[in-house]
Every structure is written in C-alpha cells, then in structure tokens.
Amino acid sequence: MDQSIKAYIKQLVQEAIEQSASSLNNLPPGTGRKQYVIANWKMNKNIQETLEFLQQLKEGNGVEVVVCPPAPLLYPAKLYVQGQKKEIQIGAQNVHQEDKGAYTGETAASLLKEIGCSHCIIGHSERRQYAQEDDATVNQKAKQALKRGLTPVICIGETLEQKQQDQTEKVLTKQILGAMDGMDVSQVVFAYEPVWAIGTGESATAAEAQRIHGYIRSVLEYLDVQNAEKVSILYGGSVNENNAQEFASMTDIDGVLVGGASLQVDSFQKIIAVFAKGA
C-alpha cells in the first residue's frame, strides 16, 4: 500500500473515532438509505420448511426483505412469493464469476437473474474460509453479478485474531479496496460481519458496530465522495430479536444480515418490524 493511502487511512481512522462519539446519541437511522433485513439460511431448510416459512412471512413495510435459501430452493421460493404476490425478494448465497462454461457445481449470475433473484451475497467469511475466496474473486463475482442485474451484498469483516492485533481497520480497508476495484460504489450493498461474531452468540455492541460502519463509509468516501452516503451498510453477526433495536438506532447501520435468527419466522419477523419502524 503506498504512503499516501496509508496516511489517508490513518486520518480516516481518527475521524471515525471522533465521529463515533456523536453517533452514539441515538440518531435516527440512515439518511434516506434503503434499510435491509436479509436472511442468510446457509445450508439449512428443505422445500417444505421453505414454503411454510414464506407462507407465514409478512412483507417489510418499507424495509427490503431478502431471503437467501440454499441454491436448489431459490426457484421454488421465488415462484411461491410471486404466486402469493408478496414483496419479498429472493437472493443467492453465492455466484460464479464467469458467464458460463466448464465450472462443475457452480451457478451463473444470468441463471440466478432468470429465475428471479434480486441480490447475491458475495465474499461471506465462510466462503472466504472454506472456498478460499479472496478479495480479487469477490471483485470478479461482484462485477459479474452487476453485469447480470443482481445487486451484490459484499461481506467484509475481521477475525478475532485480527481484532486482537488491532488490525480491524487495515483488514477492512484492504477488503473494501479489493472488492471495489473498478466498480461503482453506488451499486452495491455492504455487510460488516466480524468473523468472531458469526454464529457465536457474541455480537458486536451497537456502538462498536456504528464506529466501524462510520469507518467503512469513510473508506467508501475516499473511493467516491458523492455516492458513499447512499450505500446501505448492514451489520451481521449474532443479530437477534433482542439486540436488533440497538443496531437499528445507529446512523450508519442500514439493516442486518441474519443467520441463525432468520431460520425461525417469528424471530425474523420481529427483526424486520424493528427496522420497519425507522424506515
């Protein structure tokens, strides 16, 4: 990383720390940014469970509700919500970076679009860990998703070890710059998911998350000062019906990406209701 970027990042860190003090005054949620509540079911649920969940799930009342089931359930899920005329969007958990070809087991963005997906999660820490996805891959996948009309939900976040070594801002900066290379920031959604908070029951505090979201927005400003304010930045990592309100009250937290608590329709619906109040 060259010296001018390093100096700029240092300045951003300082500004984000200063801003965090004023952000803690429970300001109203995002200035006109879309509010999202996204369910990442990971490798859970079968067809019957999916349809039962979607039957009970109500619309978002101004919140963008996106359900991301495993790949074989995307099409039945989409057909079901369409048939019910519900404003619930269906998103994929992954996409391949190439248009088509000899990539056994992969799914093309064009096919996801054809079956009615609106969004695609990209660079989730589980894919970074288990499928060795790096920032360059995330960048290629995000470009491919956009090319085919899917909105990328780009996941970033530090591990516990990186947090303990005070590397959070550095790690996030590298992930953001890598993911956004040659891209328009106004076309993506970001999700800050600290790896240590995923599936552990130990979420970041809302204040901590707000400080990091402020920092992420400053890096986006460095890339595109005009559009950074428009980008929705979601928090993910042990979000549940009890802590959602605290996250929703933070200025730079524009929604949540929910794993475990999105598997039960009641708890997921309660999280949506929290964000709908502010939308």
Ligand SMILES: O=C(CO)COP(=O)(O)O
């Ligand atoms: O990984 C997540 C969402 O993408 C978060 O998972 P949990 O909500 O289960 O911690």
